[in-house]
Amino acid sequence: xxxxxxxxxxxxxxxxxxxxxxxxxxxxxxxxxxxxxxxxxxxxxxxxxxxxxxxxxxxxxxxxxxxxxxxxxxxxxxxxxxxxxxxxxxxxxxxxxxxxxxxxxxxxxxxxxxxxxxxxxxxx
Amino acid sequence: xxxxxxxxxxxxxxxxxxxxxxxxxxxxxxxxxxxxxxxxxxxxxxxxxxxxxxxxxxxxxxxxxxxxxxxxxxxxxxxxxxxxxxxxxxxxxxxxxxxxxxxxxxxxxxxxxxxxxxxxxxxxxxxxxxxxxxxxxxxxxxxxxxxxxxxxxxxxxxxxxxxxxxxxxxxxxxxxxxxxxxxxxxxxxxxxxxxxxxxxxxxxxxxxxxxxxxxxxxxxxxxxxxxxxxxxxxxxxxxxxxxxxxxx
Numbered sequence: 001x002x003x004x005x006x007x008x009x010x011x012x013x014x015x016x017x018x019x020x021x022x023x024x025x026x027x028x029x030x031x032x033x034x035x036x037x038x039x040x041x042x043x044x045x046x047x048x049x050x051x052x053x054x055x056x057x058x059x060x061x062x063x064x065x066x067x068x069x070x071x072x073x074x075x076x077x078x079x080x081x082x083x084x085x086x087x088x089x090x091x092x093x094x095x096x097x098x099x100x101x102x103x104x105x106x107x108x109x110x111x112x113x114x115x116x117x118x119x120x121x122x123x124x
Numbered sequence: 125x126x127x128x129x130x131x132x133x134x135x136x137x138x139x140x141x142x143x144x145x146x147x148x149x150x151x152x153x154x155x156x157x158x159x160x161x162x163x164x165x166x167x168x169x170x171x172x173x174x175x176x177x178x179x180x181x182x183x184x185x186x187x188x189x190x191x192x193x194x195x196x197x198x199x200x201x202x203x204x205x206x207x208x209x210x211x212x213x214x215x216x217x218x219x220x221x222x223x224x225x226x227x228x229x230x231x232x233x234x235x236x237x238x239x240x241x242x243x244x245x246x247x248x249x250x251x252x253x254x255x256x257x258x259x260x261x262x263x264x265x266x267x268x269x270x271x272x273x274x275x276x277x278x279x280x281x282x283x284x285x286x287x288x289x290x291x292x293x294x295x296x297x298x299x300x301x302x303x304x305x306x307x308x309x310x311x312x313x314x315x316x317x318x319x320x321x322x323x324x325x326x327x328x329x330x331x332x333x334x335x336x337x338x339x340x341x342x343x344x345x346x347x348x349x350x351x352x353x354x355x356x357x358x359x360x361x362x363x364x365x366x367x368x369x370x371x372x
Contacts, residue, residue: 005241005319005323005325006324007322008323010324011328011354011357011358011361011362012361012362014328014354015358015362086331089331090285090286090331
């Protein structure tokens, strides 16, 4: 039987996808809870400044916090783009190398833009 | 004595020698609530049309012979009761994604060829003595027992959209059996199975749709087996990248 086995180069992309999914599952519910419930409720109770720009910026006062934020944005982008790429395959859309470049290129672009924007924020 | 209720079963027929495309044939037959769909098909063959062709053997969901699509879902026909299918009509087709030999009989050769590629057999280690039994603790058995329940009925291959899109994919059962033998304390074949595991047609063709796990009549979880091996494959990919010459 002739069955050619070619090693897959999917693992690094799958690891980025997995890391993004884990972060999304862990952090996004907290973000939704905070921005959707706690902040509006605290506004009603008198403290309307929870989501104030200066306060948000102070969260990113250290380089490590900025790197973590940029990493968070990047991993979510890799997660989403990997899922979209495979969803296209599941739906029978044969995009080939063009689709692969479009999906992972978008993730790489979002990562770079996110890093530049977050690191370039003014210091409080 | 009261009349038994009847049900309509529509069967997708195809005979390679009749130069005719596949056609649907409807049979109306009496049924009992506790009768299996396989028994209903046997009734058709015995009483209504002797040319209807299908595989069966044990009648109790352990041989894996009688798989077919029932109303679009892969099932063992012996594992469905007519009472649950009533009032019908019930549509019965050959298992999806396989070449049809005749009526409900499919050609399973592709999967049979893939089992040895996936190393779906025990590879004894050097220290195995033929005179001594290989004893295992209950914990060691529990490591692989779940994946060892596979009866090769191929329902998971019909359920798997990836196998339908990419016939090269080793597929759920072969990859679950790969994980089953990798997890066996008596086995020494992990290194031999790595090439198939790490290949594009190995674990990486799976996109974790999970339908294989839902249709398995034995409660095997191929999706979990494959994703466990994705972790192992990714670890080896990174180690091979960081330590050149590690592999081969």
